[in-house]
Amino acid sequence: MVRxxxxxxxxxxxxxxxxxxxxxxxxxxxxxKERYGMLRNEWRVLFHLGMYGRMTAVQIAxxxxxxxxxxxxxxxxxxxxRFLTRTRDDTDRRVExxxxxxxxxxxxxxxxxxxxxxDQALVADLxxxxxxxxxxxLARLAQARVTAPLRGK
Amino acid sequence: MVRxxxxxxxxxxxxxxxxxxxxxxxxxxxxxKERYGMLRNEWRVLFHLGMYGRMTAVQIAxxxxxxxxxxxxxxxxxxxxRFLTRTRDDTDRRVExxxxxxxxxxxxxxxxxxxxxxDQALVADLxxxxxxxxxxxLARLAQARVTAPLRGK
DNA sequence: GTGTAATAGTTGTGTTTGTAACTAACAAGC
DNA sequence: GCTTGTTAGTTACAAACACAACTATTACAC
Numbered sequence: 001m002v003r004x005x006x007x008x009x010x011x012x013x014x015x016x017x018x019x020x021x022x023x024x025x026x027x028x029x030x031x032x033k034e035r036y037g038m039l040r041n042e043w044r045v046l047f048h049l050g051m052y053g054r055m056t057a058v059q060i061a062x063x064x065x066x067x068x069x070x071x072x073x074x075x076x077x078x079x080x081x082r083f084l085t086r087t088r089d090d091t092d093r094r095v096e097x098x099x100x101x102x103x104x105x106x107x108x109x110x111x112x113x114x115x116x117x118x119d120q121a122l123v124a125d126l127x128x129x130x131x132x133x134x135x136x137x138l139a140r141l142a143q144a145r146v147t148a149p150l151r152g153k
Numbered sequence: 154m155v156r157x158x159x160x161x162x163x164x165x166x167x168x169x170x171x172x173x174x175x176x177x178x179x180x181x182x183x184x185x186k187e188r189y190g191m192l193r194n195e196w197r198v199l200f201h202l203g204m205y206g207r208m209t210a211v212q213i214a215x216x217x218x219x220x221x222x223x224x225x226x227x228x229x230x231x232x233x234x235r236f237l238t239r240t241r242d243d244t245d246r247r248v249e250x251x252x253x254x255x256x257x258x259x260x261x262x263x264x265x266x267x268x269x270x271x272d273q274a275l276v277a278d279l280x281x282x283x284x285x286x287x288x289x290x291l292a293r294l295a296q297a298r299v300t301a302p303l304r305g306k
Numbered sequence: 307g308t309g310t311a312a313t314a315g316t317t318g319t320g321t322t323t324g325t326a327a328c329t330a331a332c333a334a335g336c
Numbered sequence: 337g338c339t340t341g342t343t344a345g346t347t348a349c350a351a352a353c354a355c356a357a358c359t360a361t362t363a364c365a366c
Contacts, residue, residue: 007269009204011288013276014181015197017174019218019295025167027299039352044168051162058314065172067354072316094314094361116160121299123166126290135164137279137287142172146180146274192322211344222324225346247331247344312363323352333342 017141028118036107037081041066041074043111046100049084050108054099056089083107170294181271189260190234194219194227196264199253202237203261207252209242218295236260 009015025040032038038046048060055063057071064071075098078084083104089095100108123131162168178193185191191199201213208216210224217224228251231237236257242248253261276284 007265007272009200010292011272012268013272013288013291014174014178016288016291016295017170017177020291021167021170021174022218023295023297024170024299028167041352047162056314065175068315069317069354070352072314073352076316092314092362096315112160115165118299119160119164119166122294122297130290134287134290135166135169137283138166138169138173139163141275142169142176144176144275146177146271194322209344220324221345222347225344226322229346245332245344249345308366310363310365312361314361315359317356317358319354319356321353321355324350326348328347329345331342331344333340335340336338 013141024122028115031114032111036111039074039077041070042077045071045074045078045098046083046104046108046111047115049098049100050105050112054097056095056097058095060098078104166294177275181268184267185264189264192227192230194223195230198224198227198231198251199236199257199261199264200268202251202253203258203265207250209248209250211248213251231257 029040032043044064044066045060048064049055052063057068057075060066061068061071075084075086079086081103082101084098084100086096086098089097123134126134182193185196197217197219198213201217202208205216210221210228213219214221214224228237228239232239234256235254237251237253239249239251242250276287279287
């Protein structure tokens with residue numbers, strides 16, 4: 001065991017990202033869970049509809065990088081809570097447009113403000129340009145697709 | 154909807170971190186899944202034992218920030234695959250020490266090298282000090298505990 | 307038109323997770 | 337000694353997930 005050529009588990013980027021993601025979501029998660037009985041995917045759908053207005057499930061899935069079954073179930077729950085409504089598209093009847101209700105919008109507004117303050121608390125001890133740089137790097141990593149076969153030497 | 158006072162979902166740090174974490178884990182995940190039939194928690198336990206030698210479940214849970222039930226199940230699977238062995242502590246018979254077998258160590262070695270190359274690929278287009286800075290920031294975020302009540306204005 | 311393929315969304319299945327309750331062993335107070 | 341509390345690890349059950357199969361609708365070829 002121990003001490004191998006310059007590889008440290010705790011410096012491994014996917015590991016670090018996971019730890020940071022989980023730690024940084026924890027307190028916020030509690031808010032939408034305990035306060036609105038929402039799960040992560042429901043929160044995400046709510047936020048997408050709140051931020052970008054009327055969308056279809058596929059559009060949300062594309063933007064949020066979520067599988068459509070997750071969207072489907074999240075939408076069902078949000079609908080049951082009267083946070084959103086579905087409307088069939090007239091010209092293509094496979095499609096349904098999702099939109100927040102007043103209740104849904106109110107929940108979004110409240111959570112949006114909390115998220116905003118929460119985000120500021122997270123970067124509180126970073127210089128503004130440091131935080132901006134971090135976000136840019138993360139956005140790039142979120143896009144990056146490492147295709148590598150990762151085999152042999 | 155749309156355009157609210159300087160808050161953008163796609164700039165929200167927990168969201169960005171989640172997206173980056175998932176994207177950056179994807180290809181590596183496939184390796185330990187398809188090649189070793191391991192799940193994320195099993196990989197983590199394997200790596201901890203490989204990097205730090207003999208450990209107890211609680212020690213791993215502490216370091217990896219994982220609940221002990223996850224460790225328990227991961228250990229059971231790794232043991233079934235003969236990747237590790239358990240030894241009861243003589244003086245405190247509640248405790249069991251976990252250690253990789255030859256097979257486990259070989260799997261770890263192979264995955265460790267893959268992880269190393271994978272990590273390098275991820276930061277390939279970053280300046281070395283940029284990558285180091287990113288890791289440092291992530292490590293800090295992983296520690297940060299936002300206690301904020303997050304309530305009202 | 308008919309046949310084939312693609313797309314939007316849902317449902318069904320086994321697996322994995324989260325949470326709490328549990329057993330077993332130790333520790334400390336008295 | 338006994339009682340109470342704590343710690344290591346496992347188990348049970350409900351909820352959530354992944355992935356494939358499904359329905360319904362549109363599109364495209366001919």
